[in-house]
Amino acid sequence: MLCLVTFLSACGGGSETPTPALSVSIAAPAAANQVFSLNTPIAVSARVTVNGASAPDGTTVNFFASAGSFATASTLTHGGTASTTLTASTPGKQTFTATATFSGATGTSSQTVYVRQPPAPLEILVPAYFYPSTGGSDWDRMTASALAHPGLKVTAILNPANGIFNSTEPRYLLAAQDFVGAGGRLLGYVYTRYGTGARSVSDIKANIDRYLDLYGRSLISGIFLDEMAADPARIGFYREIYDHIQSRDPGLRILGNPGTVPAEGYAGVVDAVVTFEGTGAGYASYDPRQTADWLYSRPNSTQAMLAHNVMTCQAMQGIVATAATPLANAGMVYATDRVFDYATGTGNPWATLPSYWTRLLETVEAINQGQALPGCP
Structure with a gap:
């Protein structure tokens, strides 16, 4: 019986492919630059890694905003990064998320930004x-x-x-x-x-x-x-x-x-x-x-x-x-x-x-x- 189990493992039979470790992090906007003006596109990018390395090119990342729209809500990674722009629809505190899925693993990251009304002159x-x-x-x-x-x-x-x-x-x-x-x-x-x-x-x-x-x-x-x-x-x-x-x-x-x-x-x-x-x-x-x-x-x-x-x-x-x-x-x-x-x-x-x-x-x-x-x- 022991020999049979060893043989099956070596051939790939009787075992499951382990779920990869997938990580998503917001690369832009930086945490120190979180306040923007209404109707001004905000550059957004998400970094995706699989088992510690950049996700394969073409990995899908879906973006969602609580009050706004993305130029491309679903985009593909290149060099482990997916990029788009966010235009907020209302002023105040906003949260957006980036979610990626790869080989059965899902990762999500969120970022809070603040959006002010277009400013009047000082x-x-x-x-x-x-x-x-x-x-x-x-x-x-x-x-x-x-x-x-x-x-x-x-x-x-x-x-x-x-x-x-x-x-x-x-x-x-x-x-x-x-x-x-x-x-x-x-x-x-x-x-x-x-x-x-x-x-x-x-x-x-x-x-x-x-x-x-x-x-x-x-x-x-x-x-x-x-x-x-x-x-x-x-x-x-x-x-x-x-x-x-x-x-x-x-x-x-x-x-x-x-x-x-x-x-x-x-x-x-x-x-x-x-x-x-x-x-x-x-x-x-x-x-x-x-x-x-x-x-x-x-x-x-x-x-x-x-x-x-x-x-x-x-x-x-x-x-x-x-x-x-x-x-x-x-x-x-x-x-x-x-x-x-x-x-x-x-x-x-x-x-x-x-x-x-x-x-x-x-x-x-x-x-x-x-x-x-x-x-x-």
């Missing part, structure tokens, strides 16, 4: 928390810049008396008129104390009304709600404020500033949100994919960043270029070399325009136009 958002003094003030510089760059949106946050006043201040009124006349836009500053009740809704509404009644809708394009909460428990507080602003004029733009990414529900009570306020070094690690992928379903024009402690023109250009990437998905940007010291709580980064103000304008304009960045002094 806009400059200036926390203009400085007084419009006579004779060459920073308000004069902003007005001159708005005139010199008519194709660039420059929005300034008007902040007389920390947003609490009962009459117009002549210098602010004149500066506002000049700036808007030059093509700039103004948001009225109102602080909200994070919705804790330290400032009542009625007081906040009164501040909003002062801007509209005293400075007028012809000057005020919207309201900047500073010190906005980020946790979902406070959304109702801000919904009441939102409804009030809408009742005054549904065309007013409402920008909230929690200084960080808030709960998703805040997208329903403001038109845009400052998702980052901090140092330039801190912005280098900004990555909404990990905790707030819902931001990719929102237009970049609804997201703003404000960076301080950005000490050189070159650093500013790096920050603005980062803000414009699909990963950051910012639409409103600002950087300054003025400093805030977190250890001591001292410094006002918004007390003046940055020393590289003109280069900031030129940098944003160059990025919007797809041109080379201007040189730094």
Whole structure:
């Protein structure tokens, strides 16, 4: 009997061909490059190995996407790799898979990507928390810049008396008129104390009304709600404020500033949100994919960043270029070399325009136009 079994094995009889070890891995897009723009084809490739070696040419790989289409959903390997392109149909988080079968073995791999809406041009958002003094003030510089760059949106946050006043201040009124006349836009500053009740809704509404009644809708394009909460428990507080602003004029733009990414529900009570306020070094690690992928379903024009402690023109250009990437998905940007010291709580980064103000304008304009960045002094 032993001799018979040995003979059959040698001849191939009485045994089954072992199932090969098949492996599929996504080769592209790379994990570090997972954010793309809607309607832009994404190069996708899958690597297939059989028993540790490249799969034979002609091995079929099937691709499937949760929200999108592949140029070729079923393609063949060459040199162990199958390639196609994916076009996403909706913004947000997407998952696609690649599946291969060979000699009874099946392997599958998946990859997550994030797709943003086609971006709008960048806009400059200036926390203009400085007084419009006579004779060459920073308000004069902003007005001159708005005139010199008519194709660039420059929005300034008007902040007389920390947003609490009962009459117009002549210098602010004149500066506002000049700036808007030059093509700039103004948001009225109102602080909200994070919705804790330290400032009542009625007081906040009164501040909003002062801007509209005293400075007028012809000057005020919207309201900047500073010190906005980020946790979902406070959304109702801000919904009441939102409804009030809408009742005054549904065309007013409402920008909230929690200084960080808030709960998703805040997208329903403001038109845009400052998702980052901090140092330039801190912005280098900004990555909404990990905790707030819902931001990719929102237009970049609804997201703003404000960076301080950005000490050189070159650093500013790096920050603005980062803000414009699909990963950051910012639409409103600002950087300054003025400093805030977190250890001591001292410094006002918004007390003046940055020393590289003109280069900031030129940098944003160059990025919007797809041109080379201007040189730094």
